[in-house]
Amino acid sequence: MGVVLGLSLVRARVRIAVLAVGFGLFELVVALSYASIDQNAIRSLVETLPPALKAFSGASDIASPSGYLGAAYIHPVALTIQGALVISMASAAARDTETGAAELILSRPLQPWRWLLAQTAAVAIALAVVAGGGFLGGLLGIAVVDDLGGVSGAHLLVACAGGALVFAALAGITLLAAVLTRGGARAVGWAAGIAVVSYALNYLSEVWTVAEPLGPLSVFNHYDPGVITGTGSIGAGDWIPLAAAAVVTAVAAHVLVQRRELAGA
Amino acid sequence: MSPPAIAAEGLTKRYGRARGVTGVSLTVERGERFGFLGPNGAGKTTFIRLALGMLRPQEGRVAVMGHDLATDRMAALGEVGYLPGELSLYGSLTGRRTLEMLARLHPRPPVLRDELLEVLGLETGDLRRAVRQYSRGMKQKLGLVAALQHDPPLAILDEPTGGLDPVVQLRLVEWLDARSRTGMTVFFSSHVLAEVEALCDRVAMVRDGELLLVRDVSDLGLGAMRAVRVRFSEPVARERLAVVDGIEDHAVDGTEHRFTLTRPPGPLLAVLGTLPVADLVVAPFSLEDAVRTLYRPGAGNGSAA
Numbered sequence: 001m002g003v004v005l006g007l008s009l010v011r012a013r014v015r016i017a018v019l020a021v022g023f024g025l026f027e028l029v030v031a032l033s034y035a036s037i038d039q040n041a042i043r044s045l046v047e048t049l050p051p052a053l054k055a056f057s058g059a060s061d062i063a064s065p066s067g068y069l070g071a072a073y074i075h076p077v078a079l080t081i082q083g084a085l086v087i088s089m090a091s092a093a094a095r096d097t098e099t100g101a102a103e104l105i106l107s108r109p110l111q112p113w114r115w116l117l118a119q120t121a122a123v124a125i126a127l128a129v130v131a132g133g134g135f136l137g138g139l140l141g142i143a144v145v146d147d148l149g150g151v152s153g154a155h156l157l158v159a160c161a162g163g164a165l166v167f168a169a170l171a172g173i174t175l176l177a178a179v180l181t182r183g184g185a186r187a188v189g190w191a192a193g194i195a196v197v198s199y200a201l202n203y204l205s206e207v208w209t210v211a212e213p214l215g216p217l218s219v220f221n222h223y224d225p226g227v228i229t230g231t232g233s234i235g236a237g238d239w240i241p242l243a244a245a246a247v248v249t250a251v252a253a254h255v256l257v258q259r260r261e262l263a264g265a
Numbered sequence: 266m267s268p269p270a271i272a273a274e275g276l277t278k279r280y281g282r283a284r285g286v287t288g289v290s291l292t293v294e295r296g297e298r299f300g301f302l303g304p305n306g307a308g309k310t311t312f313i314r315l316a317l318g319m320l321r322p323q324e325g326r327v328a329v330m331g332h333d334l335a336t337d338r339m340a341a342l343g344e345v346g347y348l349p350g351e352l353s354l355y356g357s358l359t360g361r362r363t364l365e366m367l368a369r370l371h372p373r374p375p376v377l378r379d380e381l382l383e384v385l386g387l388e389t390g391d392l393r394r395a396v397r398q399y400s401r402g403m404k405q406k407l408g409l410v411a412a413l414q415h416d417p418p419l420a421i422l423d424e425p426t427g428g429l430d431p432v433v434q435l436r437l438v439e440w441l442d443a444r445s446r447t448g449m450t451v452f453f454s455s456h457v458l459a460e461v462e463a464l465c466d467r468v469a470m471v472r473d474g475e476l477l478l479v480r481d482v483s484d485l486g487l488g489a490m491r492a493v494r495v496r497f498s499e500p501v502a503r504e505r506l507a508v509v510d511g512i513e514d515h516a517v518d519g520t521e522h523r524f525t526l527t528r529p530p531g532p533l534l535a536v537l538g539t540l541p542v543a544d545l546v547v548a549p550f551s552l553e554d555a556v557r558t559l560y561r562p563g564a565g566n567g568s569a570a
Contacts, residue, residue, distance in 0.1 A: 003369045011357055100353035104411075107317050107347040108370035109339040261320050 001118045004105065008122030012089055016126045020133030023081045027134050030072035031141020034148055039063040062226065065148045066155065069138055070229030073163050074220075078134065079199070082167040085130050087191045089123045090174035095184030097262055106262050113254045116175065120250055123171045127164050135160040155232035159225040162234045165242040169219045170195055172249030179253045179260055219245060268331030270295045270419045270450040275325035276315050285311045286474045288325070293452055293467075295418070298445045300461035300482075301454040303471035309454040310350050312471070313423050317347060330419055343372045346417030350424045350454070352408040356397030360387065360407050363396055364414065373415035381410045384440045385433060401428040409437065413444075420444075422453035426460060438464050491526040495537065496544040505540060509533045 009016070043063040061067045072078060093116055096102040106112060138156050142148045174191035181187050198218040205215030215221040222238035271293040278285035286308040293299045303309050314320040316327050318338040327334050332341035354363055368375040382388075385406040396404065405428040413420055420441070426434045438460050445451050445464075455461050461468055462482060470477040497520045506512060511528025520543070526533060530547065537545065 003366055007355070007358075007366055011355060100349060100351050101355060103314075103319060103349050104353065104367070104408075105370065106319065107342060107345070107349070108367065109342040109372060110370055111339065 001110075001114045004110070004115055004118035005121050008089070008092065008119050009125065011092075012122070012126060015085065015088065016129055019081050019085050020130045022133075023078065023130055024133035024137030024140075026075075026077050026081070027069075027072055027137030028141050030075070031069055031138055031145050031148055034065065034068050034141075035145050037063075037068075042068075064230070065151050066230040067226040069141065069148060069151055069156065070159050070224075070226035072138070073134065073159055073225035073229075074223065078163070081134075082127065082130060082163065083170060083192075083195055086123055086127055086167045086171040087174050087188055087195070089126055090119070090171045091178045091184050091187040091191060092119055093175070093257070094178035094181055094187035098183045102262050112257045112260070112262060116179070116254055116257045120171075120175060120254075123175075124168070127167055127171065131160045131164040131167075134163070151229060152232060155229050158232050158234060159228040162223050162228050162239070162242075163225060165234075165239060165246065166219050166223045169242050169245035169249070172246040172253070175253035176249045176256070179256045216241065267295050268328065269293060270297065271316055271327070271329055271452060273312070273316065273325065273327040276312065276322045276327055277324035278311055278315055278320055278322050284308060284474045286315070286471070289471070289474075289476050290325075291469060291476065291479065293450065295450050296445065296448055297467060298441070298451045298465045299453070300465035300468040301452065301471070302456075302458065302461060302468055303454070304456075307471045308474040309471060310423055311474070313347075313350075313421055313454065316421065317342065317345065344418045346412040346415055346420045348408050348412040348420075348422045348425055350427075352404055354396045354399075354404055354407065357395060359395055360392035360399070360403075363407060364392070364411055367411045368414060371415050373417065375414035377416045378410060378414040381413055381440075384436050385409060386436075402430065402433070405429055406433070416444075417449070419450045419452065422451070424455060425453055426455065434460065490549075491530065492548045493522075493524055493526050493533070494544075494546040494548075495522045495542060496520055497522070498541040498543040501540055506533075506536060509536050 040063070043061065046062055062071050093102070096105075102115075106115060135157055138160070139153050142151050142153060142156070170191065173194055174187065177190040177194075178184075178187040181190060199220050201211070201214055202218035202220040204211040205213075205218070205221065219242060222242050228234055269292045271291065273289055273291045276289045277287050279287070284306060289308070289312055291312075301309050301312070311320065315322055316329060316334070318334040318341070329341035330344040332338070332344075334341055358366065364375070364378060368378070382392075387403065387406050387410065391399075391403060396407065399407065405425075409422075409425060412422065426437060429437065441449075441451050441453075442464055451464070453461075465482055467479060467481050469479045500520055501522070503515060503517050503522070506515065506522065506524075509526075509532050511526055512533070513525045513527060515522065515524040517523075526547075
C-alpha cells in the first residue's frame with residue numbers, strides 16, 4: 001500500500017506544492033491588506049449591502065480582525081484551491097481505470113480497496129499540506145500586521161482544520177464518484193457539480209427563507225471560518241456532519257471498489 | 266499432479282452490444298507455451314482480463330495456478346506476470362522507478378530484471394529518463410521487463426511484440442522459449458502468427474468471442490499441407506484438377522488456380538504434366554494460411570479441446 005501512496009504523492013507533488021504556496025500567499029496578501037482598510041467603513045458598507053450580497057461574508061463581523069482574516073478562508077480563491085486539489089487527486093482512481101494504469105497495478109496481488117485506501121491517504125496528506133500552507137500564510141500575516149495581532153494562531157489553526165474537514169467531505173464524495181463512474185472526466189464533473197450545487201444551496205438557504213431548511217445539507221453550511229477564528233471552536237453540529245460525510249462516502253467507495261470491474265472491455 | 270496454469274470453464278462475459286466471450290472453456294497446462302489467436306475484437310483481451318479477475322464473468326469460472334479467481338485472486342496474481350495489451354505507464358516516473366515500484370507490488374523478487382534489460386536492449390541511460398519520453402517500443406520493453414522480472418510461473422502477455430523491432434521480437438521469442446524450458450508457462454495473444462508457430466506448443470483460435478479450436482501446432486497438419494498457385498498459359502477448367510485427391514479451397518481467377526494441397530504432391534504433378542503450366546509456386550502451409558482459412562466467412566468451426 002505504501003508503494004501506491006508514494007506513487008500518488010509523487011505524481012501530485014508539483015500540484016500540491018504550487019497550491020500550498022499559492023494558498024499561503026493568498027492568505028498572506030489578504031492579511032496584509034487589513035492594514036490598509038478602514039474598519040468602520042467596511043462595517044458600514046456591509047451593513048448597507050442587500051441580504052443577497054451580505055450572505056457572502058458569513059455570520060461574523062467581517063471588519064473585525066478575526067472576521068476579516070477568517071473570511072479569507074471561505075473566499076472563492078481559497079475554496080477553488082482546496083477544491084481543485086481534492087477533486088483532481090480523489091478522482092485518480094477513475095482516471096487510472098480509464099487509461100489502463102490501474103490494470104498494471106491491480107494485476108499485482110493488491111486488493112482494490114487497499115489501492116483506493118492508499119489514494120485516500122494521499123489525498124488526506126495533500127489536503128493537510130495545502131491547508132497547512134494557508135494556515136502559515138495567515139499566521140505570517142498575524143505576525144507582521146499589527147492590527148491582526150489579537151487574532152489567535154490556535155484559533156486560526158482550528159479554522160483551517162475546519163476548512164480541511166469540508167474538503168475531506170468533498171474528497172469522500174469524489175472518491176465515491178470515481179468508483180461509481182467510468183472515466184476521470186465524469187468523476188471530476190460529478191464532484192465539481194456537487195460542490196457547486198452544495199455552495200449554491202448554502203447561499204440560497206441564507207438569503208431565501210424557503211430554502212433555509214435545506215442549508216444543513218450543504219457542506220459549506222457547516223463552515224464559517226470568520227466565527228471559528230474568533231471563538232477557536234467548531235460546534236459539534238458542524239464538525240460531526242462534515243466528518244460523517246467524509247467517512248461514510250469514503251467507506252462506501254472502498255466497499256464498492258471491491259465489486260467494480262477495474263478494466264474495460 | 267499440479268493443477269493447470271489456467272483452467273477456464275464456460276466463461277461468458279457480454280457488454281451490451283459489444284462482444285465479449287461466450288462459453289469459453291480452456292485449459293493451459295503448466296510449462297506450456299500457449300498461443301491465443303484471433304482478430305481484433307475477437308475476445309482475446311476480455312478472456313485475459315477474466316483470467317486475471319479484472320473482469321467478472323456472468324457465467325463460468327476460472328482458476329489460475331490452482332487458485333479460483335472468485336475466492337483466491339490474490340494468491341493467483343502472486344504467481345502471474347502480466348503485460349497488458351494496452352500498456353499505460355506513469356509518464357512522470359523514470360523507467361527505473363517504474364520497475365522498482367511495480368517490483369515492490371509483487372511478492373516475488375525481480376531476479377530476472379537485469380537479464381531482461383540486456384535481452385531487450387534497455388540501457389541504464391534509458392532507465393534514467395521519464396517514461397513520457399519513451400517511444401512506443403521502449404514502453405513495450407519496459408512493460409515486458411515489469412511483467413517478467415519476477416520469473417513468474419505463469420506469464421500472460423497480451424500482444425507482447427507490438428512496437429518491437431524484428432530483432433528484439435526474435436530475441437524475446439528466443440528468451441521465452443528458453444524460460445519455458447525451465448518451467449515458465451507462457452500464455453500469449455498475438456497477431457504475429459510466425460512467432461506463435463515458432464514458439465507455441467498449442468494454439469487456441471477465437472472469433473466473435475467463441476473458441477474456434479484448440480490444437481497442438483503439430484496437429485494442425487501444417488507440415489504436410491501446401492499452398493499451391495498454378496498459372497496456365499490458357500484457361501483450364503477446374504474439373505481438370507478435380508481428379509487429384511487432397512485439393513481444398515480451390516479458387517480460379519482467369520488462368521490462375523490457387524488451392525490448398527493436403528496430400529503428397531505426386532498425383533498433382535502427374536496431372537499438371539498433362540496441362541499447359543506457365544508457372545507453379547508451392548509454398549509450405551503456414552499457421553497464417555490456417556487462420557485465414559478458419560476465419561473465412563462461413564468456415565466451419567473446429568472443435569475446442
